[in-house]
Amino acid sequence: MTTALAPLPGQPEPLLPGSVDRYLVTDVPLCGPATTAAELRGMLAGRRYASAADVAVCTADGPAGHRLLGLIPLEDVLAADAGALAQDLMDPDPPVVAPGLDQEKAAWKATHHGESSLAVVDSAGVFLGLVPPARLLAVLLTEHDEDLARLGGFLTSSESARHAMDEPIAARLWHRLPWLVLGLLGSAGAAVLVRGFEAELAAEVRLAFFIPGIVYMADAVGTQTEALVIRGLSVGVPIRSVFRLESVTGLVVGLFLAALALPAVWLVLGSAALALTVSLALAAACTVATVVAMSLPWVMSRFKRDPAFGSGPLATVVQDLLSLVIYFLIAAVVLG
CATH class of the missing domain: 3.10.580.10 (CBS-domain)
Known part of the structure; x- marks a missing residue:
């Protein structure tokens, strides 16, 4: 034949x-x-x-x-x-x-x-x-x-991404403003959180030096995890297959960054307690950011929403608030 x-x-x-x-x-x-x-x-x-x-x-x-x-x-x-x-x-x-x-x-x-x-x-x-x-x-x-x-956060596909380049003003605002308003609410919540820890800041003003760094590092770790999870979801990889490994990865990354920060802060500022506070906050915030970054895309996909379009801004707000809470709670325990 x-x-x-x-x-x-x-x-x-x-x-x-x-x-x-x-x-x-x-x-x-x-x-x-x-x-x-x-x-x-x-x-x-x-x-x-x-x-x-x-x-x-x-x-x-x-x-x-x-x-x-x-x-x-x-x-x-x-x-x-x-x-x-x-x-x-x-x-x-x-x-x-x-x-x-x-x-x-x-x-x-x-x-x-x-x-x-x-x-x-x-x-x-x-x-x-x-x-x-x-x-x-x-x-x-x-x-x-x-x-x-x-x-990149462009709707649900490359076709819609190209279409977005020609959208009228009203459609552009509809696709962007809800997430920006959510970010604005998150920043207001962050301000309220910081105000709630005025006593800790008054006792150790140098705590304020490390707020941007801790928030940024948690966001950066979370962004890496989001990219991995969204890519996996797009090809049908179940979240449970990566949850354990990625959680451990977030913990190890946090511990590594904490190990770098501890001697550096101690050497520069001469405060062991402040260095311990910053390093513990880094370890905890990065670990929590990894879990948040895995959970939100999964939840959005379960509700038939595009995780790439909304999970990034939403995860940033949640991670920022949690990072601040973690930082100041650890500061209250260690420095109190």
Whole structure:
């Protein structure tokens, strides 16, 4: 059996917006397990396929159609001995996805499997076609563009990001002002918090020196975690798979920064108590910021809101307030 898979009759193009079916190619080399390398090379010579990057090895035609057994990269076909059989050359466990799968998840699977093409097989095991390397690259570029738009806070996709450049004034204000108002309320809350700790500031005015640094470091650690979590959510990675590792990472980062701050503050200001206060606050604030940065994108995604658009400003407000509370509570205990 040395033939090309015929296009599926009546197949719409694309089947599902955003699914792997948009990139499916049906005109690919197809052979049986007993086909020799010489026969494969003869089949490929003088014939143009939509994609010849891989040869699909399938069972003989039957009432249900071709059933995929494996894939042979073109370079293996060209390098094989003339008498080598397809069943010995093929990868018997190629990356396989079902029709309708999200295109980014499909490209992710192909990339991590190390194959050049991705096979699409229905629930009965019938081979439907391949997604060739050029189209996988198109998926990766499209998703990369979209992920950058998400991580940059541009609505929900690269298309809407481009649309945002031409939005009228009213739409621009609608997309920005709610989060800015939330930030303004957060700053007012921060002022109220600082006022509540006037006694600590009056007793040790140098506490005020480190407020910007502690708040900034917590925000920076939280931003790194947000980027990781939002990227994972965009490709279907569950939050529980990263929660433990990222929480430990936040704690270790906080302890590392605290270890750097302790001798530096002690040496410059000559106060062991103040140095201990700053270092403990850094460790606690960075750890809490990591948990907040993981929780808010997850909560927003659960409520069908774009986490990249709203979780950043919201997390900043929450992290700033919590960092101030942590700092002054530790100061009240250590310096009190």
